[in-house]
Amino acid sequence: MSDSVVVWQVLLVALFLCSVTGQVSYSIPEEMSKGSMVGNIAQDLGLDLKRLKTGKARIYTEDSTQYIELNKDRGLLLIRERIDREALCGKKTPCALHFQIILENPVELYTVNVEITDINDNPPMFEKNEMKFKISESAVIGAKFVLGRANDADVGVNDLQSYHLNTNDNFELKLKSQPDGQKNVEMVLQKPLDREKEDTLALILTALDGGDPQLSSTAQIVIAVLDVNDNAPVFTQPIYRASIMENVPKGTVLTTVSALDDDKGSNGEITYAIINTVDETRDMFEIDEKSGILKLKGAIDFEKSRHYQIQVQASDEGGLTDSCKVHIDVLDTNDNAPSINIITMSNVISEDSKPGVVVGMFKVQDPDSGDDGRVECLTQDNLPFTLKTTANGFYSLVTDDELDRERNAMYNITVTCNDAGMPSLSGSISLSLQVSDVNDNAPMFEKSSYQASVVENNTPGISVFRILAKDADWNQNARVTYILEDTTINGVSVSSFVSVNAESGVISALRSFDYEQIKSFQFRVKAQDGGSPPLSSNVSVVINIQDQNDNAPQVLYPVQTSGSVVAEIVPRSADIGYMVTKVVAVDVDSGQNAWLSYKLQKATDRALFEVGAQNGEIRTIRQVTDKDAVKQKLTVVVEDNGQPSRSATVNVNVALADSFPEVLSEFTDFAHDKEYNDNLTFYLVLALAVVSFLFIVSVIAILSVKCYRWRRERMFYKSNGQLPVIPYYPPLYADVGGTGTLQHVYNYEHYRTTDSRKSDMKYVRPCDQSILSLDNTDIQTLPHAHNEKLIDDSGDQVRISLFSPYPSYC
Numbered sequence: 177m178s179d180s181v182v183v184w185q186v187l188l189v190a191l192f193l194c195s196v197t198g199q200v201s202y203s204i205p206e207e208m209s210k211g212s213m214v215g216n217i218a219q220d221l222g223l224d225l226k227r228l229k230t231g232k233a234r235i236y237t238e239d240s241t242q243y244i245e246l247n248k249d250r251g252l253l254l255i256r257e258r259i260d261r262e263a264l265c266g267k268k269t270p271c272a273l274h275f276q277i278i279l280e281n282p283v284e285l286y287t288v289n290v291e292i293t294d295i296n297d298n299p300p301m302f303e304k305n306e307m308k309f310k311i312s313e314s315a316v317i318g319a320k321f322v323l324g325r326a327n328d329a330d331v332g333v334n335d336l337q338s339y340h341l342n343t344n345d346n347f348e349l350k351l352k353s354q355p356d357g358q359k360n361v362e363m364v365l366q367k368p369l370d371r372e373k374e375d376t377l378a379l380i381l382t383a384l385d386g387g388d389p390q391l392s393s394t395a396q397i398v399i400a401v402l403d404v405n406d407n408a409p410v411f412t413q414p415i416y417r418a419s420i421m422e423n424v425p426k427g428t429v430l431t432t433v434s435a436l437d438d439d440k441g442s443n444g445e446i447t448y449a450i451i452n453t454v455d456e457t458r459d460m461f462e463i464d465e466k467s468g469i470l471k472l473k474g475a476i477d478f479e480k481s482r483h484y485q486i487q488v489q490a491s492d493e494g495g496l497t498d499s500c501k502v503h504i505d506v507l508d509t510n511d512n513a514p515s516i517n518i519i520t521m522s523n524v525i526s527e528d529s530k531p532g533v534v535v536g537m538f539k540v541q542d543p544d545s546g547d548d549g550r551v552e553c554l555t556q557d558n559l560p561f562t563l564k565t566t567a568n569g570f571y572s573l574v575t576d577d578e579l580d581r582e583r584n585a586m587y588n589i590t591v592t593c594n595d596a597g598m599p600s601l602s603g604s605i606s607l608s609l610q611v612s613d614v615n616d617n618a619p620m621f622e623k624s625s626y627q628a629s630v631v632e633n634n635t636p637g638i639s640v641f642r643i644l645a646k647d648a649d650w651n652q653n654a655r656v657t658y659i660l661e662d663t664t665i666n667g668v669s670v671s672s673f674v675s676v677n678a679e680s681g682v683i684s685a686l687r688s689f690d691y692e693q694i695k696s697f698q699f700r701v702k703a704q705d706g707g708s709p710p711l712s713s714n715v716s717v718v719i720n721i722q723d724q725n726d727n728a729p730q731v732l733y734p735v736q737t738s739g740s741v742v743a744e745i746v747p748r749s750a751d752i753g754y755m756v757t758k759v760v761a762v763d764v765d766s767g768q769n770a771w772l773s774y775k776l777q778k779a780t781d782r783a784l785f786e787v788g789a790q791n792g793e794i795r796t797i798r799q800v801t802d803k804d805a806v807k808q809k810l811t812v813v814v815e816d817n818g819q820p821s822r823s824a825t826v827n828v829n830v831a832l833a834d835s836f837p838e839v840l841s842e843f844t845d846f847a848h849d850k851e852y853n854d855n856l857t858f859y860l861v862l863a864l865a866v867v868s869f870l871f872i873v874s875v876i877a878i879l880s881v882k883c884y885r886w887r888r889e890r891m892f893y894k895s896n897g898q899l900p901v902i903p904y905y906p907p908l909y910a911d912v913g914g915t916g917t918l919q920h921v922y923n924y925e926h927y928r929t930t931d932s933r934k935s936d937m938k939y940v941r942p943c944d945q946s947i948l949s950l951d952n953t954d955i956q957t958l959p960h961a962h963n964e965k966l967i968d969d970s971g972d973q974v975r976i977s978l979f980s981p982y983p984s985y986c
Contacts, residue, residue: 405494725818
C-alpha cells in the first residue's frame with residue numbers, strides 16, 4: 177500500500193468521525209531511546225488530562241508491535257520500543273506510524289501520524305567483498321563489465337550516492353541509469369590489457385553515501401587476464417516478462433532466458449546466474465546455470481509483493497558477460513478472509529437508549545485486491561442494531577430501534593463480513609451486549625380484583641389468602657412491596673380488620689368476624705416497586721364472611737314469661753284443621769343455618785294437635801270431644817338446618833272450652849299449684865308491701881283530688897264561670913298506641929278470697945276473644961293486652977289478659 181493511500185485513509189476516517197475526531201502529525205528521527213517524548217498529544221488535540229482518564233484513553237494500532245505509548249497522567253506520547261526505520265519501512269518513503277487514540281463515553285477517535293526520519297546509521301554494503309573477472313587481453317577499448325552494486329538501507333541523502341575506483345591505467349567507472357531509477361555500476365576498459373605484462377589486476381571499489389558523517393564500504397575486484405575471447409554473450413531480448421498466481425507451489429517454472437555467444441569452444445559456453453543484490457529476490461527465485469530456466473524457489477504472496485524484477489547475467493568462459501531483466505507479475509487469488517479488529521465495544525447499554533447510540537466500533541481489512549478485497553458486513557436480522565460504514569473499512573454498530581430489557585435482556589450479536597471473491601471468504605465476530613434495566617414497568621396484579629372468604633368466629637391473626645403482583649423489571653426495580661390503603665369500614669379503619677404482609681402479600685385477619693354484624697367488606701391494596709421513582713398499581717379486595725350456625729332460633733311468639741300462664745282458647749266445636757296458633761321464630765344466621773323446621777315434642781294429647789313443619793302452625797287433626805281435658809300443654813321444638821343444628825323450645829298452653837269461667841277455673845288452679853308451693857313466702861311479703869304502698873298512694877290521691885276540686889271551685893267563683901275546657905276521660909281509661917300486633921287492651925279486676933279458688937265469678941267476655949292469660953303477680957307479660965280485673969266470690973283478685981291479633985270491638 178502506497179504512502180498516499182495511507183494518507184487518504186486517515187482523511188476518510190477524519191471525515192467519518194466528524195466532530196468527535198481529530199488528527200495530529202509528528203516527525204521524529206529513528207533510533208530514539210525508550211521514554212523519549214514524541215509530542216504533547218493532550219495539548220495538541222486540546223484535551224483535558226481528566227478526559228484522558230475518564231475516557232479510558234488508549235492507542236489502537238494495526239501493527240503487532242506498539243512502538244509508541246500514551247502517558248495519560250501527563251498527556252504525552254512516549255517512545256516505547258526503539259524504532260528502526262529500515263526494519264519498519266525498508267526503502268519506502270516517507271516512513272510513518274499510523275495509529276488512533278480512542279476515548280469512550282462518548283466515543284472519540286483521533287488519528288495520529290508519526291513520521292520516522294532517517295539517520296545515517298547504515299553504510300553501503302556490497303553483497304560480496306570480492307568480485308572476480310576473467311578478461312581477455314584482446315578485449316577492446318570500451319568493453320563494459322558490470323560490477324556488483326552496493327546496498328544502503330538508508331534513504332535520501334543517507335542512501336548510496338557514488339562509487340569510486342582506485343586509480344589505475346586500464347579501467348574507469350561508469351554509472352548507467354535503469355528504468356527503475358537505479359544505477360548499474362560498469363567498469364569500462366580504457367586501455368587494452370596485456371597478459372604478458374600483468375596477468376592479474378587487483379582494484380578497490382568504494383561505495384559512498386551522502387550522510388554526515390559520510391559512511392562507505394569497499395569491495396576488491398580481482399581481474400584475471402585471459403587470452404583472446406573477442407565475442408561476449410548476448411541475450412535474445414533485454415527484458416523478459418512472466419506472470420504467476422500467488423500461492424503456487426515451489427518449483428514452478430516462470431520463464432527461460434537465453435543468450436548467444438559466437439565464440440567456439442570454452443569461450444562459447446554460457447552460464448546463467450541471478451545477480452540481484454537483494455537477498456529476498458535470491459531466496460524467492462533460482463535459475464539453472466546451464467539451461468537458463470527460471471523457477472520459483474520460495475513462497476510467493478501477492479499481499480507482500482506484487483512485482484519482482486530479476487537481473488540475470490550470462491557469462492562465457494572468456495569472462496565476457498551480458499545481462500537482462502526478468503519482470504515477474506504476481507496475480508492475486510482470494511486467499512485472505514476479511515479480518516475484523518474491534519476498536520471499542522460497550523458491554524452494557526441502558527434500555528432507555530435512543531436510536532443512533534454507538535455501541536461499538538471496529539475495522540475490517542482484506543489484503544486481497546479488486547473484488548477479492550471488497551468487503552460487506554452484516555448482522556443478524558430482527559436485531560435493533562445496524563452497521564454504518566465508510567470506504568476505509570471503519571464500521572460502527574449503532575442502535576436503530578427502541579430497546580426493552582423485559583423483551584430481551586441480552587443480545588448476542590454476530591457481525592459477519594464477506595468479500596466479493598469467487599468463492600467468497602468471510603470472517604465473523606460475536607459480541608455480547610447486556611441491556612441494563614430502568615424502572616419502566618409498574619407491578620401488575622394477577623387479577624383485576626380479588627375475592628376471598630373467611631368463616632365467622634375465626635381466630636384473629638389467621639391468613640385469609642395471598643395476593644400476588646409481578647414486576648417485569650429487574651433487581652430492585654422489580655422488588656414489590658404491598659401496602660394497605662387506608663379506608664374506613666362502617667367508620668372504622670380497615671387496618672383494624674386486616675393486615676397485609678409487605679413482602680409476601682399475605683392478607684391476615686386481625687379480629688374475629690361476626691357474620692351477623694358484617695357480611696362483607698372491601699378495601700384496596702397497593703403494590704409498589706423499589707425503583708426511583710417508584711411505580712405502583714392497586715387492586716380491589718373483597719372479603720366475604722361465611723356464616724356459621726352460631727345462633728339458636730329465637731321464638732317471637734308466643735312470648736314465654738316466668739310468672740304468667742298464656743293459653744290459646746279452642747272451642748270444643750272447632751273443626752278438623754282449626755288453627756290454634758302459630759309459632760313465630762327467627763334465626764339471625766343465614767342460608768341453611770336459618771332454615772327453620774317445627775315439630776311437636778310433647779303434648780297432653782298427641783292425637784289432637786299437629787305442628788306445620790315449615791310454617792309453625794298448630795292445628796287440630798281431629799274433632800274435639802267432651803272427653804278431652806280442658807287444659808292442654810304442647811311443647812314445640814324449633815330447629816335450624818345448620819351443622820350441627822341448634823334448637824329452641826316453646827310451651828303452648830291450649831284451653832279447650834266454650835266458656836271463659838271454665839277456662840279461668842282450670843288455669844287458676846294451674847297457676848296456684850305451680851307457684852304456691854315454691855313462692856308462698858315471697859308472695860306474702862310482696863302482697864304486704866303492695867297493699868301498704870297502695871294504701872299510701874290512695875290516701876295521697878284522695879287528698880290531691882280534694883285539694884284540686886277545692887281550688888277549682890275557688891277559681892270558678894273568681895273567674896265567674898270562665899274556666900278552660902278540660903277533656904273528660906272515664907275512670908280506668910287507658911289509651912295505648914296501635915304500634916303492636918295486639919292493639920286493644922281491656923282491664924278487668926277480680927278480687928277473690930284466699931280459699932275461694934273454685935268459686936264462681938261473673939265475667940262479661942269481650943268480642944272475638946281467643947287468648948287467655950292468668951297472672952297473679954299483676955305483671956303484664958305481653959304488649960297490647962286486654963286486661964280485666966274480676967272479683968270472684970272469695971274476694972281474690974285475678975287479672976285476665978285477653979289477646980287478640982286483630983282489633984276487637986263490642
